[in-house]
Amino acid sequence: MKILALDTSTNVATAAVLEDGVITGEYSCNKGKTHSQRLMPMIESLLKASGLKAADMDAFAASIGPGSFTGLRIGVTTAKAMAFAAQKPVISVYTLDALAYNLPSSKAVLCPVMDARNNQVFTAAYKISGDKLERLTDYLGIHINELADILTAMKEDVVFLGDAAAMHRSFFEGRLGERFSMAPPNTAQARAASVAALAAKLYEGGSLESCYDMKPFYLRKSQAEREKG
Template sequence: MKVLAVDTSSIVATVAILEDDKLIGEYVLNHKKTHSQKLMPIISEIMLSAELKASDIDVFAVAIGPGSFTGLRIGVATVKGLAHAVNRPVVGISTLDGLAYNMPFCRHIICPIMDARRRQVYNALYRWVDDDLMIIEAPRALALEQLIQELKEKNEKVVFTGDGVEAFKDMLSAGLGDLCAFAPASVRMQKASSIAQLALRKALRGETESYLTLAPFYLRKSQAEREYEQRCCGKSQ
């Protein structure tokens, strides 16, 4: 089974092709260009290098969030278009699941964090049990102080990963001391190969969906939506 996976949930644009358990190719670009400029050229280049056409792909996968609202929309729309063109199923994968999957067989709790602004982080908690990545806490948006307090109460070693590490490393170290550790920078960024592997597992269990129903998972409303609701509520009072 061939899987083409995309992750555009952050500044990183990454695309991978997996055939069963073999990684055919992966492209990771961590640069300032927008995803609308770079995603399709990356997909075209990796497909050309792998000597594949869209019709050769069995399943298309994408990181559906949380993350950058614009980035998620671009990634999801691109995968929907590709799947529609060749009538293939799709699989949506949590961005946080993908980040945790970058750290196979870590013995400690894994906590991917992404900067959600307003002193909040998108996060979830995971643990490897044998060769399965188990979810301890599902994806949520929390105030950083609330997350630190929750982890203090667990009193277990936690390894942080994701782009939130750079922004909040000092606060996490101060709040958790020896209970916290940080993944190397090389595995803290999104990797489409992890999205592809998670998608393959779901596809083999029959857990795919139509491109018609695929949608981003934002976790919270955008700033524009919140401001609109506040204006509407103010007018109705």
């Protein structure tokens, strides 16, 4: 099984190839240029380095959200276009699931947090059960005070990941005390390898879609849509 996975939901642009259960290549960039400028050159370099072509893939996976409206559209559209050209299926992976899966051996509650502005975050809480990712809450777009209340009530150690973790570190550390910890830098941000690993599980479970059916999961309306009413 060969899967090309993409994640452009945050400031990180990342792509990975999974081949027969092994990540054979992963490229990531968290600095400079927009996703529209860097994603396709990144994919081309990745495939060349892996000795593969898009037509060799069995499926194309993308992180579908929540996240940046523009970023999600770029990643999802790219995965759909490549799948259409190769006549292969696509696999939708929720961004928060993929972030949590960066730490598949953790015993703590995993809490990916993505900046949604104005002290709001996109988030969910997770536990690892064996090799399975168990989501403890809905996908949420909430104020950091409300999230802190939810995590405090769980009475367990919590590991934070995502682009909003460092941004709100002092707040969550103040609310959770010794139960608070941050994921190390190599696991704290979006990784296409995690998208690919979850996509492989979905592939094996038959969760495949036509390229026409993959859609971004925004969780809430854009600011322009909210202001329009």
